[in-house]
Amino acid sequence: MAEVTLPTGVNFVEQVMAAAGKTVIPYQKYTLSNGLTVILHQDASDPLVHVDMTYHVGSAREELGKSGFAHFFEHMMFQGSENVADEQHFKLITEAGGTLNGTTNGDRTNYFQTVPANQLEKMLWLESDRMGFLVDAVTQEKFEVQRETVKNERGQSYDNRPYGLLGERVAEALYPAGHPYSWQTIGYLEDLDRVNVNDLKAFFLKWYGPNNATLTIGGDIDAKETLALVEQYFGSIPRGPEIAMPEKPTFTINEDRYISMEDNVHLPLVYMSYPTVSVRHADEAPLDVLSSILGGGKTSLLYKNLVKNQLAVQASVGHPCAELACTFTLLALPHPASGKTLADIEKVIRDSLVEFEERGVEDDDLAKVKASMEASFIFGLQSVSGKVSTLAANQTFKGDPNYIEKDIARYANVTKADVMRVFKKYIKGQHGVIMSIVPKGKLDLIAAQDNFIPAPRSKGQASKTSAESLVVRKASDNFDRSKMPTSGANKSVAVPQMWNKTLANGIKVLGTQSIETPTTSLLLKIPAGHYYSEKDKAGVVSLLASALNESTTKRSAEEMSNELQKLGSSIAIYAGNQYLNINVSTLTKNLDATMVLVNEKLMHPAFIEAEFSRNKSNAIQGAINSKKDAGYLASTAYRQLLQADNIAATSSQGTEQSLNNITLADVKAFYQQQVKPSDSQLIVVSDLKEKALIKSLNVFSTWQGKGTSLVLTLAKPETKAGVIYLVNKEGAAQSAIRIGKRSMTQDIVGEYYKSYLMNFTLGGAFNSRINLNLREDKGYTYGARSGFSADKFSGTFTASAEVRADVTDKSIVEFVSEIKGYREQGITAEELSFMRNSINQRDALKYETPRAKLGFLAQILEYDLKPSFVQERAEIVETISAEEINELAKKHLNLAEMLMVVVGDAKTLKPQLKALGYEVIDYEI
Incomplete structure (x- = not known):
């Protein structure tokens, strides 16, 4: 570090360099005298910077009766500060050609923006002003408007959404009263209504000091210049109070807790939740492997025992983890045609756990999770924002930005014995919350009678914070902070260098090289989209896409899924209006093996009647269930009213009626007619050069033919306007x-x-x-x-x-x-x-x-x-x-x-x- 003379007040902590054969994000770490942690990542591949400010505070730091504060403050931080006018934060960054947002969870709040590199100083001015000069700019009027905005967000994302209250109800029943995770990040409306603006300011003054924050900057930066700007804008902001992080409360559940609710839904749902460990605990990785075995795609036990046999429309298992606690969750929505109640489905889930214990852990179970972890970490490094957010999160929760290799090792070292051990310790014979959500008037479908009522929620202290009790910290600067920094010239951006080629079978290829990560991404667009189908059989292309995601004549759907997971690759096939799309992501070292599977899906679909029947039935249930969502209803009505009686008046997913009209023969006929290479478009982004890529694309050489051309006129309807x-x-x-x-x-x-x-x-x-x-x-x-x-x-x-x-x-x-x-x-x-x-x-x-x-x-x-x-x-x-x-x-x-x-x-x-x-x-x- 001798080449960088540090500004006064900046202390060097460590530097991590790139290393051959290792998944590492290079960075330099510093601290300011006020406790702010600063991490710099230099990446000159694109003329942009990503700035992330993460505060180690989320809803788990809130006081009883004052839920939703952390999320509320996420909104308030965009409302202007002493030197930034109201509504200017979004405006200035948008005007700079950037993007921005903020997110809150139980344990941290982060604010981030990606902008052209010449805008860095302005971003630091904005972030520092709301850290050090926000409180006096928070007015009663802003408070009231944002309180209404948060209420609208709760209404849109929770109260008015099918199954939207699932997480809230389960958390209330799972955690003891007062546990930091017993309420949701959005908070309760009654808490938001009860508090005043000074309560909110007090929360900010407690948690939003520089000593509880990490500033991470990545992209096309000069380390010395950036550190000088960071010290200028943040160095004078006083430390906040020294805050101890909350303990990880331990608790036990002595019997299964059954709870239920009626909701405006079409399908009932059963959700089982068990408490486990906390994030990066030694048992987190084997529990994740267990969740994959039980509910991770078409190779999982719940898929086999519930979805494949059409007992359920959907079934999944997860192990969401947070700083203080994790939960092991199992979910299923029974298929109406199965005649099964939630009690029946719960029994199948419990029987599947017994089956797992008898089956044990197989070699492929470990291989799939390890490959998936490797791929997800590498794909996360494709953007500067991905690298910066990873550094910021690792610093916030582990005090160590350089944690990727340790994370990879955690999963690489999981053994079969580890998975069986955590199953027996956290799941087998253990108790959790079993939540039933049923359509209104259908309480007879619940898994069991409610036997648990959460303890009354404490409202905390009734007194409100007074303005006089606030101790506002003030920074003292040696420059005029009211003057917004000017920006230099925007660096020129080169359009990607491209190559193009038409394959012998008529596929038009356009590609470019991207050497930042050893990955390849492809998009194949076949002119076989929704517009090529008939209105009375709308959804036929969507059902074709489902069929192409099932068995081939060479492999079962489970075998195909198993192979893809072991490669850490993904093949997504979906219907658009004009095209049938195949989106492929893979580590380049696995490209050829992945392309064999892509070609197999395209060229050799098995079209098995049982698989078609299941996909069609699930699609019909999805269409019915969607009618419970206001946004879906609005978009559907709007589409129908703006189109005459033609194919564009329907969704590519189809309707209950149109899906019922479709047979497997229809899907086969559409495939034979339309899924052809001629005039298809293939877009490729890879670290490989053109010659090597073309060699990998030769897998398509035996695919021949041309589909029917699209002739479509979409007449305007006679719909009445002005109504x-x-x-x-x-x-x-x-x-x-x-x-x-x-x-x-x-x-x-x-x-x-x-x-x-x-x-x-x-x-x-x-x-x-x-x-x-x-x-x-x-x-x-x-x-x-x-x-x-x-x-x-x-x-x-x-x-x-x-x-x-x-x-x-x-x-x-x-x-x-x-x-x-x-x-x-x-x-x-x-x-x-x-x-x-x-x-x-x-x-x-x-x-x-x-x-x-x-x-x-x-x-x-x-x-x-x-x-x-x-x-x-x-x-x-x-x-x-x-x-x-x-x-x-x-x-x-x-x-x-x-x-x-x-x-x-x-x-x-x-x-x-x-x-x-x-x-x-x-x-x-």
Whole structure:
């Protein structure tokens, strides 16, 4: 470290270098005198940086009766600080061409942003200002708005979602009253309603000091310059109080605890949860292996005993782990046709545990988990954000950023005896919580009568925090923190170097080399998508995709799954509107073995009647179950209303009726007609060069033929505009809103792209007019947006949100006001500048990962583009005038041409919506 002169106040801790043959993220670790841990990872492969600030505080650090504070503060940290104006955090990063977010769990809260490298100083200014200068900027008004936003998030993600309260109810029953994990991160509404703004400030002052935080910076950085900036912006922030981490409470469950609830669901569910250890405990890895044997895919016991024989639509096993505790969970949803109750399913699960003990642990069980772990760690290194978040998490929870090798070793060293030992210690003969969720009025389906009621939840101390009791820490700087740093020129970003080739059988290949990780990613797009099928048999391509994921004529589905898991590879086959897609991810050392399996799936499907019957039946149940979700109902109704009676009016997943129409012969016939190589598109991103890759692609050489060409005209329907179509969802806590119309088909540098630029201000960014109004100003929703969506055949303009049920009518008024106002008054000069900066500085993020490169190259191949289209778009962004944007707004945002779909409690909503002056038409899916 002699070459780096450290700024005053920065202390060097350690440096870890890359090592041949080892999975290591190189880094340098430092501390500031105020206790802030700083980790730097240099990676000049792309001109971008990722900044992660992780605080070692989550919902498990909250006081009784004050649940949800950690998550609440995640929201408040984006609301401006003393030197950053309200709503500016999102705006500044978006304008810089970056992305950002924050997440909270039981044990940590992290804030992160990925931006062009020239924006690093601005990011450090933003992060330091909310660490050291937030409290006095937290106003009662911001507090109230974000409290409503959090309530909306709870409504959308928990209360209004099928099975959404499962985790909350199980945690209440599993953990003792007052255990840090006995409540969910989102918190309870009554706690959020009871506290005041000073309670929230006190929580911040206790936990959000630099000595309880890790700042991790990765990417195209200079270590010396970065350390100087870190010391400048963070060094003056005083330490917070010294906080001891909570103990890991031990507890025992002396008998099985049966609990149940009725929910607005189609299928009942049984969920069994057993307490085990804590994260990175010596027994965590063998418990993970056990969960894989019992419920990890088609080779697992629960799949064999429940799903394959159609006793259940779904069954899975997991071992989620956290800092203070882990749980071993088993879940199943019985198939209605099986006639099985949850008690029957529970017995099958318990019998499967007995079967496991008799079966024992096989060599492949260990090989699969070890291969999966190796692959997941390596794939996690494909992005700078992945590497930074790994370093940050390892430092936060282990005090050691360099933990990947130890993690890999934990799983590599698991023995058969370890797995049997943990089974006998934590599962066999042990007690847990058995939760039944059943459709309303179907309590007769529960696994057993409830025998447990959680102890009353403590509300904690009734007193509220006063402003006078807060001890606010103030930083003293030798520079003017109120001045936002300026940024240098954005570094140029090179479009990936590409090669292309057409194989002898007609597959068009476009590839690029990416040498950061020894991995290969492929996307094969076969012109055999949903649009090639008939409306009365919608879903046939989805069922074909399911069949291709089953047995081949050479291997059973279980054998295929076993081989893939031992390679640590994945082959995902799924239906799109235009294409049947095959997405492949593999370590390059296993590419040839994986491609043999890809080719086998494509060329030699077995089309077994029993497998087809199971997949069809499960798809039908999925279609029925989806109708319990407000978002699904809204999107389905909207799609049907915007399309005439044609294939585009249906989802590629099909409907209950269309799926019932499909036979195995239909699937075979579609396969024979359409799954051909000619005109297929193959996109490849690999660390291999072109010559080596082409050799691996020779596996497709015997695949021949050309499918039927697609001739499709999607006529516009006679649907009435200017009205509200109301879909009833009785008792819904939230309403789903869709407002829009049919619009343009997609183009790359024409009116469709320019209209995307036009909409950016209205509803295309966090700081758009619609989102700032409905979420940030009114607190009506967790998020609201608008945008254009299209393919080569049709397109739509849609504004949408999930809003609190009691403000459905008010939300529509605000949507209409924003769309109408933008159309009539146009874009401001400030908004035009914001849009230009935001979009034209994003290039560094477009091509970073293999996944990003796949998407970019896929667009080039599908639309036969030259790489210069990137520059053409940049010039459009730079030169499009306010007048042109305003003309596009006038043309495409005419509310008189739009219809509205609202999904919610019709009995309550109908009179309210009529009172707005709209014709309200009842609509059924």
